[in-house]
Amino acid sequence: MVLSILRPYFLAFWHIFKRTFTVKVPYEVPKPSERYRGRPMLHMDRCIGCGVCVYVCPNKALTLVTVDGKKYPQFNAGRCCFCSLCADHCPRAALTMTYEYELSSYTKDDLIYPPSRLSLPPKPLPGRVVTVKTYDVRRGVAHG
Amino acid sequence: MGSKVEAMTLSMGPQHPITGHFRFILEIDGDIVLKLEPDIGYTHRGIEKVAEYRTYIQNLPVVERVNSYCDSMGTLLGYPRVLEELMGIEVPERAKYLRVIAAELNRIASHLYAICLVAISTGFETMLMWTINDRELILDLLEMLTGQRITLTYPTVGGVRYDLPQAFKEEALKRLSYLERRLEDYRKMMLENHTFKMRTQGVGVLKPSDAIRLGIVGPNLRASGVKADVRKDEPYEVYDRMDFEIPVLKNWDCYDRALIRALEIEQSIRIVKQALKELPEGPIRARIPPLPPKGEAYSRVEAARGEFGYYLVSDGKDKPYRLRIVSPSFRNLIALPFLCRNVPLADVPIIYISLDLIPLDVDR
Amino acid sequence: MLMDILAFLTSPRFIEAFLRVIVFPGTLFTLLYAILAVWGERKLHARVHLRIGPLHIGPIMGLFQVIADFVKLVQKEIIVPRAAHRFIYNFVPLAAPILAAMSFAFIPCAPYPFYYGRPGPPYWVIYYTDLSLLVVLALFSLRPLLMIGAGWASNNKYSTLGALRAALQLFAYEVPLIIALAGIVIAVGTFDLARIAESQLVVWFILTQPLGFIVALIAMMAELGRRPFDIPLAEQEVVFGWPTEYTGAQFALVMMSEYLDLCAVSALITILYLGGWYGPVVPFLPPQASYVFWFLFKVAVLTIIIMLGRAVFPRLRIDQLLKAGWTWLIPLALLQVIIVLLEVDANMSWCIPAIAG
Numbered sequence: 001m002v003l004s005i006l007r008p009y010f011l012a013f014w015h016i017f018k019r020t021f022t023v024k025v026p027y028e029v030p031k032p033s034e035r036y037r038g039r040p041m042l043h044m045d046r047c048i049g050c051g052v053c054v055y056v057c058p059n060k061a062l063t064l065v066t067v068d069g070k071k072y073p074q075f076n077a078g079r080c081c082f083c084s085l086c087a088d089h090c091p092r093a094a095l096t097m098t099y100e101y102e103l104s105s106y107t108k109d110d111l112i113y114p115p116s117r118l119s120l121p122p123k124p125l126p127g128r129v130v131t132v133k134t135y136d137v138r139r140g141v142a143h144g
Numbered sequence: 145m146g147s148k149v150e151a152m153t154l155s156m157g158p159q160h161p162i163t164g165h166f167r168f169i170l171e172i173d174g175d176i177v178l179k180l181e182p183d184i185g186y187t188h189r190g191i192e193k194v195a196e197y198r199t200y201i202q203n204l205p206v207v208e209r210v211n212s213y214c215d216s217m218g219t220l221l222g223y224p225r226v227l228e229e230l231m232g233i234e235v236p237e238r239a240k241y242l243r244v245i246a247a248e249l250n251r252i253a254s255h256l257y258a259i260c261l262v263a264i265s266t267g268f269e270t271m272l273m274w275t276i277n278d279r280e281l282i283l284d285l286l287e288m289l290t291g292q293r294i295t296l297t298y299p300t301v302g303g304v305r306y307d308l309p310q311a312f313k314e315e316a317l318k319r320l321s322y323l324e325r326r327l328e329d330y331r332k333m334m335l336e337n338h339t340f341k342m343r344t345q346g347v348g349v350l351k352p353s354d355a356i357r358l359g360i361v362g363p364n365l366r367a368s369g370v371k372a373d374v375r376k377d378e379p380y381e382v383y384d385r386m387d388f389e390i391p392v393l394k395n396w397d398c399y400d401r402a403l404i405r406a407l408e409i410e411q412s413i414r415i416v417k418q419a420l421k422e423l424p425e426g427p428i429r430a431r432i433p434p435l436p437p438k439g440e441a442y443s444r445v446e447a448a449r450g451e452f453g454y455y456l457v458s459d460g461k462d463k464p465y466r467l468r469i470v471s472p473s474f475r476n477l478i479a480l481p482f483l484c485r486n487v488p489l490a491d492v493p494i495i496y497i498s499l500d501l502i503p504l505d506v507d508r
Numbered sequence: 509m510l511m512d513i514l515a516f517l518t519s520p521r522f523i524e525a526f527l528r529v530i531v532f533p534g535t536l537f538t539l540l541y542a543i544l545a546v547w548g549e550r551k552l553h554a555r556v557h558l559r560i561g562p563l564h565i566g567p568i569m570g571l572f573q574v575i576a577d578f579v580k581l582v583q584k585e586i587i588v589p590r591a592a593h594r595f596i597y598n599f600v601p602l603a604a605p606i607l608a609a610m611s612f613a614f615i616p617c618a619p620y621p622f623y624y625g626r627p628g629p630p631y632w633v634i635y636y637t638d639l640s641l642l643v644v645l646a647l648f649s650l651r652p653l654l655m656i657g658a659g660w661a662s663n664n665k666y667s668t669l670g671a672l673r674a675a676l677q678l679f680a681y682e683v684p685l686i687i688a689l690a691g692i693v694i695a696v697g698t699f700d701l702a703r704i705a706e707s708q709l710v711v712w713f714i715l716t717q718p719l720g721f722i723v724a725l726i727a728m729m730a731e732l733g734r735r736p737f738d739i740p741l742a743e744q745e746v747v748f749g750w751p752t753e754y755t756g757a758q759f760a761l762v763m764m765s766e767y768l769d770l771c772a773v774s775a776l777i778t779i780l781y782l783g784g785w786y787g788p789v790v791p792f793l794p795p796q797a798s799y800v801f802w803f804l805f806k807v808a809v810l811t812i813i814i815m816l817g818r819a820v821f822p823r824l825r826i827d828q829l830l831k832a833g834w835t836w837l838i839p840l841a842l843l844q845v846i847i848v849l850l851e852v853d854a855n856m857s858w859c860i861p862a863i864a865g
């Protein structure tokens with residue numbers, strides 16, 4: 001019984017000297033993977049206006065609007081659930097998912113992305129990008 | 145004639161640091177709880193009805209949101225399976241192995257979260273931080289595989305949506321071996337901790353006969369001594385080719401329910417390592433007909449919390465006629481008023497959290 | 509008249525009293541200890557949890573986080589519930605830190621280097637008395653009364669419940685504490701804390717009375733309200749215990765009193781069991797300063813041990829806590845006293861300083 005009281009004490013004491021697990025967001029940002037499903041990006045030259053993305057979206061986040069006589073999808077960031085069904089089912093791969101996840105805005109109208117804004121490339125990440133570098137039970141997991 | 149016991153009614157309301165989004169109405173007399181009545185429905189979203197207004201493909205993210213933050217694969221896996229059973233599709237081998245890998249990784253993440261909650265309920269912040277830290281490593285793996293950490297939406301009708309990336313196998317093996325060594329630390333810190341044992345042993349004892357009579361499912365049932373697991377009783381995907389054990393424990397109390405989750409993490413690590421080694425080549429999706437035929441089908445999947453069932457009635461159109469979701473936490477909820485009779489007030493959070501009830505699962 | 513006042517103010521006696529009351533075992537030291545203890549506890553727990561803790565505010569490692577929190581708390585509104593008993597409700601947060609600091613005033617910290625040839629205590633202590641151990645224990649016994657007062661005066665169902673449980677726990681754990689300390693008093697033969705510390709020149713009491721040390725440490729942790737004996741302050745079912753209704757500066761004072769108590773308890777156990785101010789010679793310091801250094805070092809080590817207890821154990825239930833106190837600690841303490849009496853009877857002078865000299 002004494003051992004079961006003292007052992008956690010020593011274990012906690014050794015943990016003081018291990019590396020911390022913290023990633024100091026927003027100065028350091030964990031690296032999103034290549035397949036990260038953030039905001040979709042529209043390639044206007046590839047879009048044919050078929051409307052499959054509108055049909056397959058569960059939350060009606062995409063609607064077709066007419067720009068210069070052709071039809072393009074308009075994106076509502078307030079309704080998107082980031083399932084990427086639209087990007088998977090697009091026949092010309094005109095929609096691709098990017099790593100941008102900071103989509104908050106101050107007004108609700110700002111959440112609607114017309115096709116011109118939807119085709120902008122994603123904003124760069126705000127801090128230094130870190131990943132997990134070493135796994136050592138003795139020294140702890142290091143982010144670098 | 146005796147004096148009437150004056151009971152005070154206490155409501156541990158929907159916003160409470162321990163209960164999550166549940167409401168309990170307790171009748172307490174001094175320090176002893178006489179009766180507990182759960183009042184569910186705070187997070188009811190009507191997903192079964194919403195599913196009737198979406199096509200089968202649109203239903204994949206919707207149904208997953210029943211319980212996505214703990215155990216997304218366990219929640220969602222039954223839905224493509226019930227459609228495959230209805231349409232008679234055979235899923236390719238590689239897709240089956242990938243489904244098993246993702247499901248077991250999600251089971252590990254969910255059990256780590258359950259251990260974290262058991263630690264908070266006793267006031268043990270250190271275990272909370274450690275388990276959440278290690279859960280981050282598993283969620284990074286899932287992000288590498290699917291693109292999202294908790295709302296994976298990984299299986300689809302006929303297979304899976306993404307294939308394994310290049311660096312996945314060695315990353316997974318590195319992280320899983322780190323996790324195996326960390327489980328030793330958890331054992332020394334929490335499972336052999338004298339105060340933790342004092343707090344959880346002998347509390348909330350659920351006998352096997354009572355468990356079977358009440359209809360408990362999942363790790364709670366196995367911690368009550370009954371050897372029942374859908375992965376062994378009706379093997380689906382490739383579980384019949386995997387070599388793993390079902391732990392069954394003998395003391396039937398809250399400590400056992402915490403212990404069995406640590407043991408199941410070890411078994412899940414075994415399964416993932418075997419599946420990664422035996423992974424065959426091939427396609428990851430099968431061709432599916434555009435509409436399902438008329439009929440009904442039922443599928444069972446072992447999620448992290450128990451048996452997840454889907455019952456689908458289809459009338460040939462592109463939207464389901466009726467989708468019934470049988471969630472494990474709704475089945476386990478009945479154990480809570482049964483166990484919380486004449487216990488001290490301080491034991492109620494421990495019993496509630498050791499049963500691993502997620503309010504989202506209960507209310508759907 | 510003015511010259512008399514000026515002469516008094518610059519006399520060595522006044523400067524010495526000023527130094528003691530304000531600087532070393534007085535206001536500045538206890539406040540600095542409270543600030544460092546709160547910061548240290550957050551950092552320590554963060555490292556045990558593998559995270560960082562306060563980071564941004566302060567020159568290095570978030571040192572001024574506590575001051576920022578204190579300033580934030582002080583500028584909030586002080587709310588007195590309408591049906592509360594105003595006098596006691598407002599009195600308790602003022603009395604709690606004063607009580608804690610008062611018990612620290614009787615504990616001698618180190619021998620005093622500047623001895624001006626006048627009758628007085630040659631120790632760093634604010635008030636020297638022969639019965640300092642008794643006075644400190646008596647002041648510790650007053651704490652449950654403050655908690656009951658606050659809980660009742662708040663006029664809140666949960667505060668009253670919490671206050672009663674707190675009082676139950678504290679009263680139950682004073683008995684093994686006093687019995688264990690009786691072992692030391694029998695061994696040394698006096699209640700004077702300075703003499704108890706001086707009698708540990710050769711061997712510390714932790715080695716000759718280990719049972720008593722363990723009992724005293726556990727009982728002190730229960731007296732403080734530290735995890736695993738956390739029920740007074742942080743119950744999760746009844747919102748916060750006895751200081752639920754306090755806001756603003758009153759809440760800050762209540763929290764500060766908890767850490768001032770920790771200071772007094774650490775210093776007390778250091779003097780009683782860990783050899784007070786004796787230790788090997790530090791190469792670069794004169795011997796008088798090395799006494800102060802070793803005292804502070806031992807207080808810091810004991811504080812860290814008590815703080816780590818919060819990271820390592822879950823919370824005990826009230827009936828388990830009381831049962832542990834009555835069935836385990838009191839027999840152990842009695843056993844310790846019996847061992848000390850047997851040693852006195854057998855005239856073993858190496859562990860009973862009263863016999864040796």
